Amino acid sequence: MTVPVERSRRVVSATVDPGFPALKDRVIARTGHNYYEDKDDLLYDRLRKRMRTCGVADCAAYQSLLDGAAGREEWPALEAEITIGETFFFRYAEQFAALRRTILPELIEARREIRRLRIWSAGCSTGAEPYSLAILVHDLLGDALPDWSVTILGTDLSAAALATAREAEFGPWALRTLDTEERARWFRRTPVRPGLPHGGYALRPAFRRMVRFERQNLLTLIDGSDRTQGGFDLILCRNVLIYFSADHVTRIVRALGERLNPQGWLLIGHAEPNPTFSQWLQPVALPGTVAYRPIDTPVPPPLPVVMPALPDVVPILVAPPPAPAPAAPALDLPELPLPAPIPRPAAAAIEHPLSPGDLLAEIRVLADAGETARAWRRLHEEIDGYATDSPLRYYEGLLALDLGREREAERALRGALFLDRGFVMAHFQLGLLLARVGRRGEAARALDNALRLAQGLPPETILPEGDGVSAARLAESARRALAGITGRNA
Numbered sequence: 001m002t003v004p005v006e007r008s009r010r011v012v013s014a015t016v017d018p019g020f021p022a023l024k025d026r027v028i029a030r031t032g033h034n035y036y037e038d039k040d041d042l043l044y045d046r047l048r049k050r051m052r053t054c055g056v057a058d059c060a061a062y063q064s065l066l067d068g069a070a071g072r073e074e075w076p077a078l079e080a081e082i083t084i085g086e087t088f089f090f091r092y093a094e095q096f097a098a099l100r101r102t103i104l105p106e107l108i109e110a111r112r113e114i115r116r117l118r119i120w121s122a123g124c125s126t127g128a129e130p131y132s133l134a135i136l137v138h139d140l141l142g143d144a145l146p147d148w149s150v151t152i153l154g155t156d157l158s159a160a161a162l163a164t165a166r167e168a169e170f171g172p173w174a175l176r177t178l179d180t181e182e183r184a185r186w187f188r189r190t191p192v193r194p195g196l197p198h199g200g201y202a203l204r205p206a207f208r209r210m211v212r213f214e215r216q217n218l219l220t221l222i223d224g225s226d227r228t229q230g231g232f233d234l235i236l237c238r239n240v241l242i243y244f245s246a247d248h249v250t251r252i253v254r255a256l257g258e259r260l261n262p263q264g265w266l267l268i269g270h271a272e273p274n275p276t277f278s279q280w281l282q283p284v285a286l287p288g289t290v291a292y293r294p295i296d297t298p299v300p301p302p303l304p305v306v307m308p309a310l311p312d313v314v315p316i317l318v319a320p321p322p323a324p325a326p327a328a329p330a331l332d333l334p335e336l337p338l339p340a341p342i343p344r345p346a347a348a349a350i351e352h353p354l355s356p357g358d359l360l361a362e363i364r365v366l367a368d369a370g371e372t373a374r375a376w377r378r379l380h381e382e383i384d385g386y387a388t389d390s391p392l393r394y395y396e397g398l399l400a401l402d403l404g405r406e407r408e409a410e411r412a413l414r415g416a417l418f419l420d421r422g423f424v425m426a427h428f429q430l431g432l433l434l435a436r437v438g439r440r441g442e443a444a445r446a447l448d449n450a451l452r453l454a455q456g457l458p459p460e461t462i463l464p465e466g467d468g469v470s471a472a473r474l475a476e477s478a479r480r481a482l483a484g485i486t487g488r489n490a
C-alpha cells in the first residue's frame, strides 16, 4: 500500500525519535497543554519546525538547547508555535450581548461611586477579546470615560501573540463578524505591508490605549507564583481551558474566582462550564450563555442554567454544521451568472482522505495563526475535491477577501450560494464585498437577501459559519450596511 510521503514521515518520526516522550512531558508540564497528550503527530510537527530553525537534529538535542542558555529565547518561540491563537472581535455574540446588556451596565452602576473598573482577559491571544471589551466600555461610559479609572489587562503565554496585540493592527479575518460601519467606527485602514498584502485595520487609539498586555502563564495561578493582584470586576478566560487537564481546569477556575471582587463576574468559553465549578462560584444564566459570580454575591432568583445550543470553536476549530435551510422568503438572487460547480470525477470525493470538517479545521488553524495566504493556497489546492461543500466555498471566499483577491472571493461566495441559497452569511459577505467595490445595486440585493433570510429565523438563532452571530444581530448589521449603500434609514 502506498502511504503519502508526508504522512508516513510524520508518524514515523514522532515514534522513532527516542527523545520525543521526555520532551513531550516537559512541554505539557510547562504549558499545561494536556491537549497534546494524544496528539503526538501534531506536537511533533510543531517541534520539528523549531528544531529546523535551531538547526538541531532530534528531540534530545532540542531539549538540551531548551535547558541551556538559549532556552530563554527558545521557550517563548516554542510556546508561540504550539499555542493556537484563534480569536476575533466580539467572538461569541451571546456573551458580548450579555456583557453589553447586563454585566457591564450592572458593574458600572455598582462602581458609580468609586468610578473604577478592573477587567482581565486571561489567554487574550492577539488582543481581539480585550479590545472588544475596550470598545464596549468606551461605548457604555461615553462622555464619562475620562472620569473613570478603567484597567483592561490582557495576558497570554505566547509572547508573539502579545506583540501582535500591542501593535493592534488586524487583517479582515479577525474582523470577520463586523460590518462596514463598525469597521469604520473602530478602525482605520492601513497600507499594504508584509503579512497584510492588502492592508489592514488599525484599532483607533481611543480603544487601543485602554488595554495593557502582560505575559503570564495561567499555570502560575495554581503553582503559587502568580503575581497578578486580585480585585477584578470582570474576568474573561475563554477558549483557553480546553487545553488543560480536568484537574488543572478546576484549579485555574477556582483561582480566577478568588481574584474576583465580591460583585464580580467570570466568563469562560461557552463549551467549558463544568458542574464542579459551582463549589466555588455560582452559575448565572443569561440569554444564550452562562456566567459565574462569587458564591456570596446576591443574584436574582436562581434561573435554570441553560447551555447554549451550539458550541463555540474549540482547539480544532471545526465550524458548526450548517443548520437546515430556513423556509426561505422569495430571494432576489445575484444577477451575475452563477458559477458552475467545479467539475471533478465523482470517485475522487470518495478517495479523499480528509473530511470537509477536517479540512476546514486545518484551514482555520492556519488562518488563525495569521497564515491566511497559506490557508487560502491549501484550500485552493483541495477545493476541487470539495466542490459541493458550501461552508468550504464560503471560507475560500473569506480567505480570498483577506488577501484582497476580490474576484476569487466573489466567485467562491457565489459558489457557496449556488450550493445553498439560504446561506445567510454568504449573502452578507457578498453584499459587503460588492459594496466595497462600488457595485451598489448588486450589493443591495445581496444584503437584502441576507436581511430577509435572517429575519425569517428566530432572532436568537446562531447562524451557521457566523462565528456566534445571531440572526437578530446579522439582520441589524445587514440593515446598517444597506442604509450605508442606499441612504435608507437603518
Ligand SMILES: C[S@@+](CC[C@H](N)C(=O)[O-])C[C@H]1O[C@@H](n2cnc3c(N)ncnc32)[C@H](O)[C@@H]1O
Binding pocket: 031, 032, 083, 084, 085, 086, 087, 088, 091, 122, 123, 124, 125, 126, 129, 155, 156, 157, 158, 161, 216, 217, 218, 219, 237, 238, 239, 240, 243
Ligand atoms: C484560542 S485562544 C483564545 C483567545 C481568546 N480568549 C478568545 O476566546 O478569542 C487561546 C489562547 O490561550 C493561550 N494560552 C494557552 N495556554 C496558556 C497558558 N498556559 N497560559 C496563558 N495563556 C495560554 C494561547 O496562547 C492562546 O493565545
